[in-house]
Amino acid sequence: MNFKNFIKKTKEKSKSGRLLVFFGLVIGVAVIASINQVSSYTSTDQYCMSCHIHPWAEESWKLSPHHNNRTGVSVHCVECHLPPKGEGYLFAKAKHGAKDAYGKYFKDSTDFNWEAKKLLENAKGYMYEQSCIKCHQNLFPVTLSVNGSNAHLGYINSKTDPKPNCINCHLTVGHFDKYAKHEHDANFGVDAAASQEKFTEATKVEKFENFTEKVPGTTVSFDMVAIPGGSFNMGSPENEPLRKPDEGPVRKVKLSKFWIGKIEVSWNEYLAFFQATGSQGRTEGQVIVKKNVDAVTGPTPPWGAPDQGWGKGTRPAITMSWKAASTYCIWLSKVTGKKYRLPTEAEWEYACRGNTTTPYFFEGDPKKFTSQGILRKIFGSDTTNIASRVVYKENSLSRTKDPGMVTANPFGLKNMLGNIAEFCSDYYSPDAYKTGAGEIVDPKGPETGQEHVIRGGSFKSDAKDVRSASRDFTKTQAWLVTDPQMPKSVWWYSDCIDNGFRVVCEADSVE
Numbered sequence: 001m002n003f004k005n006f007i008k009k010t011k012e013k014s015k016s017g018r019l020l021v022f023f024g025l026v027i028g029v030a031v032i033a034s035i036n037q038v039s040s041y042t043s044t045d046q047y048c049m050s051c052h053i054h055p056w057a058e059e060s061w062k063l064s065p066h067h068n069n070r071t072g073v074s075v076h077c078v079e080c081h082l083p084p085k086g087e088g089y090l091f092a093k094a095k096h097g098a099k100d101a102y103g104k105y106f107k108d109s110t111d112f113n114w115e116a117k118k119l120l121e122n123a124k125g126y127m128y129e130q131s132c133i134k135c136h137q138n139l140f141p142v143t144l145s146v147n148g149s150n151a152h153l154g155y156i157n158s159k160t161d162p163k164p165n166c167i168n169c170h171l172t173v174g175h176f177d178k179y180a181k182h183e184h185d186a187n188f189g190v191d192a193a194a195s196q197e198k199f200t201e202a203t204k205v206e207k208f209e210n211f212t213e214k215v216p217g218t219t220v221s222f223d224m225v226a227i228p229g230g231s232f233n234m235g236s237p238e239n240e241p242l243r244k245p246d247e248g249p250v251r252k253v254k255l256s257k258f259w260i261g262k263i264e265v266s267w268n269e270y271l272a273f274f275q276a277t278g279s280q281g282r283t284e285g286q287v288i289v290k291k292n293v294d295a296v297t298g299p300t301p302p303w304g305a306p307d308q309g310w311g312k313g314t315r316p317a318i319t320m321s322w323k324a325a326s327t328y329c330i331w332l333s334k335v336t337g338k339k340y341r342l343p344t345e346a347e348w349e350y351a352c353r354g355n356t357t358t359p360y361f362f363e364g365d366p367k368k369f370t371s372q373g374i375l376r377k378i379f380g381s382d383t384t385n386i387a388s389r390v391v392y393k394e395n396s397l398s399r400t401k402d403p404g405m406v407t408a409n410p411f412g413l414k415n416m417l418g419n420i421a422e423f424c425s426d427y428y429s430p431d432a433y434k435t436g437a438g439e440i441v442d443p444k445g446p447e448t449g450q451e452h453v454i455r456g457g458s459f460k461s462d463a464k465d466v467r468s469a470s471r472d473f474t475k476t477q478a479w480l481v482t483d484p485q486m487p488k489s490v491w492w493y494s495d496c497i498d499n500g501f502r503v504v505c506e507a508d509s510v511e
Helices: 003-041 045-051 057-063 077-081 089-106 120-126 129-135 146-157 166-170 267-277 322-336 345-353 374-379
Strands: 211-214 221-227 230-234 251-255 258-261 421-427 452-455 471-473 504-506
Touching: 045 077, 045 089, 077 129, 120 166, 129 166, 146 166, 221 345, 230 345, 251 345, 258 345, 267 322, 322 421, 345 421, 345 452
Parallel strands: none
Antiparallel strands: 211 221, 221 258, 230 251, 258 504, 421 452, 452 471
């Protein structure tokens, strides 16, 4: 090959290479443009709502401050439900998109638990805090209220784990909920029935048997069940499926007889206490003595709607603090002349078991009932036996239920498991069962502590957490994260919607 031919072929190859590079660039630009166009199209509100077929999503968004506001600015779906571009935007879009497409084409939307998807713990997985901060960069505008400033200071300086998220307080800013206003509820308790004839005296009890208590000065009555004294094994054996370490070792406990409420304290009962002892004008830190109830000072007005808009009546009362529940018992004792209090943890478990020794007071394997695990999430869990006896995660639709939904345990008590978790009088300790030897008589728990025991699980709970021996405890600091008051309320939890209580009446004076 001579030199001229070599130069000619080199030029031809160079020209071909340039053409390939040019066409590659054209194709690359076209692909990028197409991806960008597809990304933009699939980020529109219309496209989002073609797949997200929530029955309330679009309407509640249009009623929210993110759409219905004085500025005319509309915040779109992806501006909250995806992180800002450059901060994992495409990855999050692909992840959520794949999950949403699977749900649309392979699942039946009528089976979705829409109420559960609105709960804070679930919403956190679909809202990106960095997107909030991108728009709301000034947390202390001149128009911010004192309570708002307190709340934002608490957010910045919080040392809780996990740290509070923007939607702890602003959960409904993107999807309006009329029951979720973050403000004092000035009308709380005023809608209770007042036209019926009121009881003039409490029920007189002379024998140890079931009775119906009548609360003087109110129209309220409730059933108390006589629980005979006896011995039982408290806690769960090491071979019980899905048990937790704080449930053992099993210890022998002997209890005296007592009465316990057939159902959890209802809104009817709690509102009678609130009306008699509360004060609509009082704020935290103030004490107003109510002469007509022997100086029992009750709760301040709550924030928002304590019943979450689910209804009051015979539904269990929720969101009150352990102190408020204890004060209710003091008030009830004064107006009835009996000795009412919260149950000890031992009394609670004894009453719950109803002389049974299995994980539940009915037959069933926690491993089959639980919804945890990939296979359970795909194919569902076994609800045989449990669904008719317990209001829990799988059948509650993420809210409390009237006690008529379930059958009673062997002692005739309803909702000892599920519906709402219940306060006990004991301080909580993970090692509480390791103290003492032999049979323990009427134990009252540790002498000191920071938090109190709660038992029974709730409408949010998995089946493993509604076993008779399952234990939990109050989390006071975490349950007051969004309370902007200084000091924070000692009467109401701002961040716990599934706790309540039932009462015990002592039976020392009757045969």
